[in-house]
Amino acid sequence: MKLPECWNCRRRFQWKEVVLFISSKKCPSCGKTNYLPSRKKYGTGNILLILVLLIGMNVMNTGWIGNLMFAGVLTVLWTVLLPFTYTFIEEEDSLF
Numbered sequence: 001m002k003l004p005e006c007w008n009c010r011r012r013f014q015w016k017e018v019v020l021f022i023s024s025k026k027c028p029s030c031g032k033t034n035y036l037p038s039r040k041k042y043g044t045g046n047i048l049l050i051l052v053l054l055i056g057m058n059v060m061n062t063g064w065i066g067n068l069m070f071a072g073v074l075t076v077l078w079t080v081l082l083p084f085t086y087t088f089i090e091e092e093d094s095l096f
């Protein structure tokens with residue numbers, strides 16, 4: 001897994017630069033705006049997470065405190081790892 005790089009100048013973004021952005025990020029090096037393809041934003045990732053969460057809760061059967069901790073750990077993990085799945089593009093994809 002690698003962090004995304006700028007489509008224009010190939011500068012690799014730092015983790016802290018991309019972990020909390022919404023859908024576009026200006027490159028600090030060349031000033032071009034990088035966009036996430038919309039399929040990443042609305043795509044399979046989040047659905048997969050919810051599925052894993054639901055299955056995990058049922059399998060583990062740890063009660064609501066356990067479930068809460070499990071969900072918390074997963075959320076943190078997801079936030080930390082998500083930037084590594086990003087690929088930036090030049091233009092924002094159409095949703096349709």
Ligand SMILES: [Zn+2]
Nearest residue numbers: 006009027030
């Ligand atoms: Zn750049």
